[in-house]
Amino acid sequence: MLFNSIDFAVFLPIVFLLYWLVFxxxxxxxxxxxxxxxxVFYGWWDWRFLLLILISTLVDFYVGKKLGQETAPKKRKLLxxxxxxxxxxxxxxxxxxxxxxxxxxxxxxxxxxSFQPNTLNIILPVxxxxxxxxxxxxxxxxxxxxxxxxxxxxxxxxxxxxxxQLVAGPIERASNLLPQFYKNRTFNYxxxxxxxxxxxxxxxxxxxxADNCAVYANLFFNNSGDYSGSTLLLGALFFTFQIYGDFxxxxxxxxxxxxxxxxxxxxxxAFPYFSRDFAEFWRRWHxxxxxxxxxxxxxxxxxxxxxxxMKIRNTFIIFLVSGFWHGANWTFIIWGxxxxxxFLPLLLTNKNRINLDIVAQGSxxxxxxxxxxxxxxxxxxxxxxxxxxxxxxxxxLQIVSEIFSESxxxxxxxxxxxxxxxxxxxxxxxxIAEWFGREKAYASADWGLHLKxxxxxxxxxxxxxxIFQFMETDKSPFIYxxx
Numbered sequence: 214m215l216f217n218s219i220d221f222a223v224f225l226p227i228v229f230l231l232y233w234l235v236f237x238x239x240x241x242x243x244x245x246x247x248x249x250x251x252x253v254f255y256g257w258w259d260w261r262f263l264l265l266i267l268i269s270t271l272v273d274f275y276v277g278k279k280l281g282q283e284t285a286p287k288k289r290k291l292l293x294x295x296x297x298x299x300x301x302x303x304x305x306x307x308x309x310x311x312x313x314x315x316x317x318x319x320x321x322x323x324x325x326x327s328f329q330p331n332t333l334n335i336i337l338p339v340x341x342x343x344x345x346x347x348x349x350x351x352x353x354x355x356x357x358x359x360x361x362x363x364x365x366x367x368x369x370x371x372x373x374x375x376x377x378q379l380v381a382g383p384i385e386r387a388s389n390l391l392p393q394f395y396k397n398r399t400f401n402y403x404x405x406x407x408x409x410x411x412x413x414x415x416x417x418x419x420x421x422x423a424d425n426c427a428v429y430a431n432l433f434f435n436n437s438g439d440y441s442g443s444t445l446l447l448g449a450l451f452f453t454f455q456i457y458g459d460f461x462x463x464x465x466x467x468x469x470x471x472x473x474x475x476x477x478x479x480x481x482x483a484f485p486y487f488s489r490d491f492a493e494f495w496r497r498w499h500x501x502x503x504x505x506x507x508x509x510x511x512x513x514x515x516x517x518x519x520x521x522x523m524k525i526r527n528t529f530i531i532f533l534v535s536g537f538w539h540g541a542n543w544t545f546i547i548w549g550x551x552x553x554x555x556f557l558p559l560l561l562t563n564k565n566r567i568n569l570d571i572v573a574q575g576s577x578x579x580x581x582x583x584x585x586x587x588x589x590x591x592x593x594x595x596x597x598x599x600x601x602x603x604x605x606x607x608x609x610l611q612i613v614s615e616i617f618s619e620s621x622x623x624x625x626x627x628x629x630x631x632x633x634x635x636x637x638x639x640x641x642x643x644x645i646a647e648w649f650g651r652e653k654a655y656a657s658a659d660w661g662l663h664l665k666x667x668x669x670x671x672x673x674x675x676x677x678x679x680i681f682q683f684m685e686t687d688k689s690p691f692i693y694x695x696x
Contacts, residue, residue: 214254214255214257214258215690215691216415216416216419216463216466216467216470216691217416217419217420220257224250224253224254225470225473228246228250229473229474231246232246232247232250232474233400237398237399237400240395240396240397240398241367243398244367244368244370244371244394245367245371247371247375247376247474248367248370248371248374250376251371251374251375251376251379252266252374254376254379255339255340255374255376255379255380258339259338259339262338262339262341265303265338265341266344266373266374268299268303269299269300269303269344269345269348269373270348270369270370270373270374272295272296272299272300273296273299273300273348273349273351273352273369273373274363274366274369274370276292276293276295276296276352276355277351277352277355277362277363277369278362278364279292280292280293280352280355280356280362281355281361281362289356290356292352292356293352293353293356296348296349296352296353297349297352300345300346300348300349301345301349303341303345304341304342304345307338307341308341308342308540308541339380340379340380340381342538343378343379343380343381343382343384344373344374344379346384346502346505347372347373347384347385347386347387348373349509350384350386350387350505350509351369351372351387351391353509354386354387354388359388360387360388363391365394365395368391368394368395369391369394371394372385372387372390372391372394375390375471375476377466377467377468377470377471377474377476377478378467378468378471378478380691381460381463381464381467381691381693382463382464382467382481382499382501382502382693383464383467383468383478383479383480383481383500383501384501384502384505385478385479385501386479389478389479390476390478393475393476393477398474398475398476399475400475401475404472404475405472405473407469407472407658408468408469408470408471408472408473409469409473410469410657410658410660410673411465411466411468411469411472411654411655411657411658412465412466412469412470413469413657413673413676413677414465414655414656414657414676415461415462415463415464415465415466415467415469415655416462416466416680417462417643417676417679417680418457418458418459418461418462418465418643419458419459419462419463419466419691420462420680420683420684420685421458421639421643421679421680421683421684422454422455422457422458422462422639422640422643423454423455423456423457423458423459423462423689423692424459424684424685424689425632425635425636425639425683425685426451426452426454426455426458426636426640427451427455427459427685427689428629428632428636428685429447429448429451429627429629429633429636430448430451430452430455430602432448432627432629433445433447433448433451433627434448434452434602434603434604434612435604437603437608437611437612437615438611440615440625440626440627441615441620441621441623441625441626442615442616442617442618442619442620442621442622442623443620443621443622443623443624443625444623444625444626444627445612445615445616446616446621447625447633449595449596449598449599449602449612449616450595451636452598452599452602453486453594453595453598454640454643455692456598456601456602456692457482457485457486458643459691459692459693460482460499460691460692460693461481461482462691463691463693464480464481464482465482465655468480468481479500479501480500480654481499481500481501482497482498482499482500483496483497483500484497484647484648484651484656485497485498486587486591486594486644486647487572487587487647487648487651488568488572488587488590489568489572489583489586489587489590490559490564490565490567490568490586490590491552491555491556491559491590491593492556492559492560492564492565492566492568493568493569493590494590494594495552495556496569502535502538503535506531506534506535507531510530510531510534511527511530511531514526514527514530514531515527517560517565521561524560524561525557525561528553528556528557528560529550529553529557531553532549532550532552532553532556533546533549533550533553534549535549535552536548536549536550536552537549539601542605543605543606544600544601544602544603544604544605544606544609545601547600547606547609548597548598548600548601551596551597551600552597555593555597571651571652572587572651574652577649596613599612599613599616635683639683657676660672661673
């Protein structure tokens with residue numbers, strides 16, 4: 214079920230009203246109802262994959278309980294491996310099986326051998342990368358004795374399948390989200406209104422910015438051989454804003470929807486395109502995944518401690534794993550390598566934590582130095598997104614080659630120029646709004662708060678008008694559903 218669909222527009226109010234009017238007197242009934250609603254939400258796409266969520270839930274709940282009872286180190290480690298192999302086994306089969314078979318075949322062919330294995334027609338379950346990582350963090354934290362295992366199977370099930378963030382995050386830690394299922398929840402009008410404002414801003418990001426950018430990003434990337442370097446650069450810029458509007462828009466809708474039900478999720482994006490270096494960018498982009506890899510991969514490998522070569526090794530491992538997490542394609546691995554190359558100089562010179570504050574905090578404009586840093590970081594980000602979006606590494610290199618050719622100086626030529634100009638104007642206005650809202654939880658967080666209620670409703674009505682005026686008629690799924 215898509216957040217930007219009629220189905221969800223009907224589903225959400227029904228769940229909201231039943232949750233607060235029918236089930237509010239019993240915490241267990243509220244949690245059970247959330248499980249039911251979440252299974253309906255996920256099963257709307259394909260009910261068969263509900264079994265995967267159920268397996269992950271049962272295995273990790275059982276492993277967590279046993280880890281709380283077991284003291285022998287070897288048995289505890291065995292229990293942990295049961296969870297790791299179950300979750301990563303499902304993820305690996307559905308997401309990477311054909312990738313490894315195809316590359317194994319290519320390796321045999323390269324050496325002159327004839328090898329023709331059968332691949333499987335495997336459908337990737339939506340959100341499997343997200344909920345498997347979420348449940349894995351629970352068992353790892355219990356194993357490390359940083360978290361007390363739960364005995365409440367209903368609360369744990371609700372934590373695993375909580376529908377607002379089930380299919381594309383944020384990837385919540387059990388230490389933050391699970392305790393919220395233990396506590397009685399009462400309706401808070403101000404939180405609900407703030408949640409609705411964030412949902413509205415998320416829909417603008419998705420339906421006005423991302424979906425309109427997608428028209429041109431898809432056109433140029435899918436037919437890259439037909440266009441000049443200048444047009445392809447324009448396509449890379451459109452994709453840069455498409456993926457940000459699409460994914461951060463989903464996170465805003467998820468966080469806002471959670472607030473309607475009395476839950477607080479962690480922030481997943483913090484205005485990353487205003488970053489002054491790549492260390493700052495990765496503290497602001499897909500924060501829940503970045504911190505997951507930091508805590509469960511990077512730090513166990515030794516982190517930034519040790520010698521220079523250990524730092525280099527760990528940096529490349531973390532970005533390669535991050536790239537591979539995004540999908541079974543060499544383009545994602547190249548994208549991860551590029552980001553490792555961008556990040557490494559900062560780490561080796563101990564400058565990876567110099568930009569911890571908000572850029573130009575308390576000021577309307579950045580300094581010239583900060584502006585140039587933002588421009589450089591953004592430019593390199595756009596370059597990396599080319600490899601992320603391209604169908605293959607060969608196509609990505611062809612696009613880059615064309616961009617760095619004389620055709621870069623040709624005026625872009627393609628169908629639909631006028632609408633592309635409108636989309637570009639919308640992007641500029643959107644980024645201005647993001648800039649002036651960068652110190653808030655989300656850009657529109659304080660719009661109209663100082664005004665009387667009728668005037669606030671006018672502001673909301675204008676945002677709704679913008680959505681209906683500029684939205685694409687063809688509903689496109691969120692990009693990160695495929696990851």
